[in-house]
Amino acid sequence: MFFASDNWAGAHSKIAERLLAESGGFATAYGLSELDRKVETKFSEIFELDVAIFFVATGSAANSLSLASVQKPGGITFCHSEAHVAEDECGSPDFFSSARLATVSGAAGKIDPGALAAKIARFPQDAVHHGRAAAVTITQATEIGTVYSLDEIDAIAAAAKANGLPLHMDGARFANALVALGTTPAEMTWKRGVDILSFGGTKNGCWCAEAIVFFDPGKAKEMHFIRKRAAQLFSKSRFIASQFDGYFQDGLWLDLARHSNGMADRLRSGLEKTHGARLAWPTTSNEVFAIVPKSSAKTAEDKGAKFYEWPIPESQPGLVGSDETLIRLVTSFATTEAHVANFLACLA
Numbered sequence: 001m002f003f004a005s006d007n008w009a010g011a012h013s014k015i016a017e018r019l020l021a022e023s024g025g026f027a028t029a030y031g032l033s034e035l036d037r038k039v040e041t042k043f044s045e046i047f048e049l050d051v052a053i054f055f056v057a058t059g060s061a062a063n064s065l066s067l068a069s070v071q072k073p074g075g076i077t078f079c080h081s082e083a084h085v086a087e088d089e090c091g092s093p094d095f096f097s098s099a100r101l102a103t104v105s106g107a108a109g110k111i112d113p114g115a116l117a118a119k120i121a122r123f124p125q126d127a128v129h130h131g132r133a134a135a136v137t138i139t140q141a142t143e144i145g146t147v148y149s150l151d152e153i154d155a156i157a158a159a160a161k162a163n164g165l166p167l168h169m170d171g172a173r174f175a176n177a178l179v180a181l182g183t184t185p186a187e188m189t190w191k192r193g194v195d196i197l198s199f200g201g202t203k204n205g206c207w208c209a210e211a212i213v214f215f216d217p218g219k220a221k222e223m224h225f226i227r228k229r230a231a232q233l234f235s236k237s238r239f240i241a242s243q244f245d246g247y248f249q250d251g252l253w254l255d256l257a258r259h260s261n262g263m264a265d266r267l268r269s270g271l272e273k274t275h276g277a278r279l280a281w282p283t284t285s286n287e288v289f290a291i292v293p294k295s296s297a298k299t300a301e302d303k304g305a306k307f308y309e310w311p312i313p314e315s316q317p318g319l320v321g322s323d324e325t326l327i328r329l330v331t332s333f334a335t336t337e338a339h340v341a342n343f344l345a346c347l348a
């Protein structure tokens with residue numbers, strides 16, 4: 001009953017096998033092996049565009065270095081008030097870019113385009129005292145399990161582009177969002193105006209595989225230096241490549257995300273039928289937020305269920321009653337129907 005996070009799950013056997021298959025022999029280091037090249041080409045096929053790819057170790061590194069690559073002195077990056085970059089990366093984006101974040105409100109974990117435009121207007125390019133607008137970042141799927149529609153991404157991109165700002169997407173759960181929308185990687189990114197993507201594989205069945213994707217390789221030249229200076233250039237990069245190779249083989253990455261989202265669907269419908277429990281807000285990816293009696297949460301924990309109690313969003317102070325708690329449940333490629341059924345039985 002592991003619902004604490006999708007990164008509590010191990011690695012998928014096909015990815016593990018692919019990694020092992022590469023473990024013998026020799027190959028050029030530092031991202032120059034044939035396998036690295038093959039996987040870079042695969043990324044270009046998947047995105048239907050020639051892209052530049054940079055493997056890094058963590059999602060935080062992908063976000064921080066992506067944002068560092070578009071900064072300028074006094075730069076401000078705009079993100080949602082509950083964004084991972086603002087809440088969960090210990091200031092790493094600010095540290096690596098010498099810039100700072102400005103948060104923007106918005107319902108359902110998504111930036112409100114009007115609020116974004118208003119916030120950007122407070123940091124004009126000649127505002128030497130306040131700092132100047134430099135970039136916008138959104139998270140897809142969001143930190144609270146919701147997913148931006150294509151129209152919603154268009155609206156954010158329009159606000160960014162109207163001010164000449166690059167748009168970054170934190171895709172730690174890119175595959176979950178993609179299958180939830182039933183669209184293509186190209187449609188969800190560069191065709192909407194996304195310039196740089198943090199493409200996550202770790203949460204969806206890899207051991208440790210994250211990539212920064214530049215949709216205009218001409219803008220990626222500095223990233224070679226930014227990544228190396230941040231100590232994120234893997235010498236045995238082929239082992240990151242081999243994970244992605246297995247991940248993309250025969251659409252495995254999409255199958256794993258569909259499974260994970262499907263388990264979340266099962267959890268959602270079970271919670272709706274569980275006396276005393278209710279969904280905190282509608283989610284469509286692999287994260288489920290539920291309001292349950294504190295006593296039920298305690299019983300489930302005592303029976304071995306793993307999940308996090310979640311802070312109440314500042315925008316919804318009355319969300320939870322005094323004898324209730326908000327919990328986050330995350331499914332993964334490794335979640336089974338039995339895990340879900342056992343968890344629901346514990347709560348009931």
Ligand SMILES: Cc1ncc(COP(=O)(O)O)c(C=O)c1O
Pocket residue numbers: 057058059060061084139142143170172173
């Ligand atoms: C939305 C989001 N972005 C990025 C990350 C990447 O984090 P990490 O640096 O732990 O790989 C996470 C992981 O929890 C996340 O939820």
